[in-house]
Amino acid sequence: EVQLVESGGGLVQPGGSLRLSCAASGFTFNNYWMNWVRQAPGKGLEWVANINQDGSDIYYVDSVKGRFTISRDNAKNSVYLQMNSLRGEDTAIYYCMGASFDYWGQGTLVTVSS
């Protein structure tokens, strides 16, 4: 059974940092691109970033460039999202998504508020 389990969300003040983790199981992790997708409360989906199989190809949505960093550890079947200089508009559920939208985690809530 495919599982993606996110962790690391929580309440953080504006300007603060958080590191999200996503642990994958049930599929050959190092064969697939991995993504982070977020959803603000009551809003639609927004793609955040992705990383290719060996970490050599990475893309970001414009609004997080220079603030967020995606990375992966294939030995640990995990993908990460380091989020710095957080803003109120970053408040959302962050989903880990794998392959071609096939695999989704349950999401972890990030709240940026003072």
Add this chain to the structure above:
Amino acid sequence: QAGLTQPPSVSKGLRQTATLTCTGDSNSVGDQGATWLQQHQGHPPRLLSYRENNRPSGISERFSASRSGNTASLTITGLQPEDEADYYCSAWDSSLSAWVFGGGTKLTVL
């Protein structure tokens, strides 16, 4: 970044057919087609169709996707109560090097 355009809401009767649309441009939908996702309230999205009409195993044949130019469509036949959900399209935008989403369509089954 430019997104895709979806109607905010569609309402259809039980057992009827609904067609949801998603409009992009030649760099997104017109290039490699659209991916369609279904999301029920409080749950993560579920893949329905990936680029054109590649349906994952376990997805009902009642869901079919197509594309004409820069507009993609998702057709749902024989509407059931459980089809009531939010539907999102997405496409890789080659000019932005980014995945873009539509704003979502809320489907109501009357």
